[in-house]
Amino acid sequence: MMNPVSLPALSRIAICGGTHGNELSGVYLVRELQRQKKEKVGEAALTTVLSNPRAIKECRRYIDMDLNRCFTKALLSSPVMDDTPFEVRRAQELQALLGASSSVQAMDLVIDLHNSTSNMGVSLITYYNQNPLILHIYKHIQRNVTVAPVRLILLDTHHADAYSLDSLGKHSFTLEVGPQPHGVLRADIFNIMKEAVDQTLKWVQCFNTGSVFEGGEVDNAYMLVKSIDFPRDQENNNISGVVHPQLQDQDFCHLRPGDPMFLTFSGETVKYEEKEVLHPFFINEGAYYEKSIAFHLGRKMTLSVPSLQMKEH
Amino acid sequence: MMNPVSLPALSRIAICGGTHGNELSGVYLVRELQRQKKEKVGEAALTTVLSNPRAIKECRRYIDMDLNRCFTKALLSSPVMDDTPFEVRRAQELQALLGASSSVQAMDLVIDLHNSTSNMGVSLITYYNQNPLILHIYKHIQRNVTVAPVRLILLDTHHADAYSLDSLGKHSFTLEVGPQPHGVLRADIFNIMKEAVDQTLKWVQCFNTGSVFEGGEVDNAYMLVKSIDFPRDQENNNISGVVHPQLQDQDFCHLRPGDPMFLTFSGETVKYEEKEVLHPFFINEGAYYEKSIAFHLGRKMTLSVPSLQMKEH
CATH class of the missing domain: 2.20.25.160 (N-terminal domain of TfIIb)
Incomplete structure (x- = not known):
């Protein structure tokens, strides 16, 4: 039996859409949250971000380079010159807005919303060496979102080598929903993403109010092996x-x-x-x-997860 | 009973792909025809064209403006200046290559290959005031391509107001196959397009060798009414x-x-x-x-088509 884990409350949460400007579910979900002026999840503060506004406007993946590969230590600390790609500048802005990874200012939870043309259903992508919190969110989504299959993809990348927007957060995952053509917004895919986000925020409220999450097994996890x-x-x-x-x-x-x-x-x-x-x-x-x-290949794994609850102050 | 129609042999045929650079079935079908060095359809000469090479390279619909709206009289005759959009230049090049609409140099048949993210099956799009030849090709495709529904879309535009690449031809249609995300090549959609093109070329050979095509009715035709x-x-x-x-x-x-x-x-x-x-x-x-x-609306029609055969010299 694994030892139970206690973690601090999640008091600052960010939801990002449009990190790739033509992945429209996240763009419109963030816009809808902003229209509703949704700035709280229970007591926690919610920040909503349209990550790449120029790419969103042009309905392209990116302007100069893939923003979701710009959150490396090297690029985040590189001096801005005339020829610095737009996305490198924007990554530095987003770091200033959301707080640097591993700093005290870092968001407690970052969720980055993506679409795929592939038949991905609902896939949570996260770094393997994360603590159990994301695994518990995954289990909750898997249990409660029934309109599409829910799976977990693990990246065997050290946090020091992370490159994606979500890696700014203390806890984080990328939410990938498909199939949807880029540049198209489908009602079915939008609703699946909305449901997965709603369930995540519901879990956060349960966690922040002291619920105990039993440990156990996590299935349908896939470790990326190669491309x-x-x-x-x-x-x-x-x-x-x-x-x-x-x-x-x-x-x-x-x-x-x-x-x-x-x-x-x-x-x-x-x-x-x-x-x-x-x-x-x-x-x-x-x-x-x-x-x-053409595709990635993953190794299917079952993980153990310890029970989890909020650490009291 | 409508009078039978005789038309000259189709001796020069063009197949164009990549008029929109991210519609990949046509790009790869034309590349495959070029790899096979397919330059003849029976006795007729076949020209294969990648219409928008810059957009294909960048996997975008277009660079400056939609190439498939550049074949108007005004744009085709406008002087080229420093700020002339790339696609206007390219439309003029394509007119020089394929022959001007209504000129003796015009291609006898132009087929322009497109994809849609919509569930379009196989759709032939043509100008309403075309002669019966395209209707006979449509009937042939409808009878012989069974893996997807086949339909005809009619544009009520006078030939003088035509704007699309295919309008360069004496006879012409746009072949639209979907659903396929832009920037993605799916085997099923590629094979449906290939089958429709193969059947078209088969019909051309039958026509050019003197077959008689019986008149009759054309169903599943839709006149564009509004958007x-x-x-x-x-x-x-x-x-x-x-x-x-x-x-x-x-x-x-x-x-x-x-x-x-x-x-x-x-x-x-x-x-x-x-x-x-x-x-x-x-x-x-x-x-x-x-x-x-968000979508077009069409009025469903049944058309009559006279019998057709090649005019002897």
């Missing part, structure tokens, strides 16, 4: 095939040796040939073509 | 609701008085309130947000 690129034409480096129709939309399925991965334009099937059964996700995500990623 | 915008926030003009979940993905359904169109963020349903039953399409097309179009 797989499309097959490519040697001559010009263009992709020479597409995600196989049997794999498309099957995010988090079992990928077993011999299973089809790609169908080339000349009609050949490219198969998965490794020994370990892994689980593909972010399959055919539109924004990852430029990163040479 | 409907999203509900909007008066204060800032942002959209204040999304396409209603009951309407999303229901392209070409019946929209009857009282049917839901939008769901506002505050939870109200906006209903269709006109008397005429019409048919929505391009429902929630990502590229139309900037055009203030």
Whole structure:
């Protein structure tokens, strides 16, 4: 049995949307919270942020570079020059607004809202070495959001090497909901994201008012192992095939040796040939073509989580 | 009974992809035709074109303005200045390459390949006042492509007011296939487009070798009547609701008085309130947000088409 954990109340919470300007559920969910002037979660202060306003206005992922890769120590501390990319400036602004990671000013909880063109359902993405608080939020969402499958993706990155906006928070996760085309707002996907956010805020209120969360097991967790690129034409480096129709939309399925991965334009099937059964996700995500990623592969894990409650002052 | 029609052989054919740089089925279909060095359809000459190479490279719809609105008489004849938009220059280049509309140099058939985030299946879009040739191609595709519904969209625009790339051709249509997120290539959608193009080229060969195509009726034709915008926030003009979940993905359904169109963020349903039953399409097309179009409405029609064969020299 793991020892119970006590953590301080979550008194400052940030919800960010539009970190990628064409992922519209988060943009409109934040706008809706701002329209409602929602600034409290029980006693806790809620900050809502449109992370990349220029990209939102142009309905593009980013202007100069991916904002969600700009929260490294190096970029956050780099001097601003004339040719500093817009997103590096904006990351520094957001750090000033939300507080630097690991500082006393850091937000207690940062939730960053994203969409995917992949069939991701509701996916919480977080750093592996987080404390149990996020695992308890995940369990709560998994139990209470029933309109879509809920899963946890773990990044095996040391906090010192973190790069994403959410890493500014003392606790944090990225909420990824799909499938939705970038630049499109679908009612079904918007409502799933809203439900997941509402459940998170409900959990926060229970935690802050002293509820005890029993320990136990966390299932449907996937540790990112590696990324797989499309097959490519040697001559010009263009992709020479597409995600196989049997794999498309099957995010988090079992990928077993011999299973089809790609169908080339000349009609050949490219198969998965490794020994370990892994689980593909972010399959055919539109924004990852430029990163040479056709999908990620994860190892399915079950985690133990200790019981948790708020630390009294 | 309508009189049979005779038309000259189709000896010069163009297939264009990437008129919108992030609509990937057409980009990769044209690249594949070029890789195969496919330059003939029977005896006819086939030209394949990547219409907007800069936008394709950046995986954006366009650089300065929508290329598929640049084929007006005014823009095609405007002098090129330093500040002429890239797409206006490119439209003039494409006119030089493919031949000016209504000139003897004009292509006999231009097919322009597009994708939509909407559930469009296979849609042929053409100008209403076209001669029967396109209607016969449509009937052939409808009969032979069975993996997706096939429909015809008619634009009631005089040829003199045409604005789209395909209008360069003596005969022409835009082939719209969806749903597919922009910036993503799906095997299923790619294969549907490939099948529709293959069937078109098959028909061309039959026509050019003297086959007689019986007249008859053309069904599932929709005349564009008008466009409907999203509900909007008066204060800032942002959209204040999304396409209603009951309407999303229901392209070409019946929209009857009282049917839901939008769901506002505050939870109200906006209903269709006109008397005429019409048919929505391009429902929630990502590229139309900037055009203030949530969907188009069309009137369903049945057309008569005379029998057709090639005119002997």
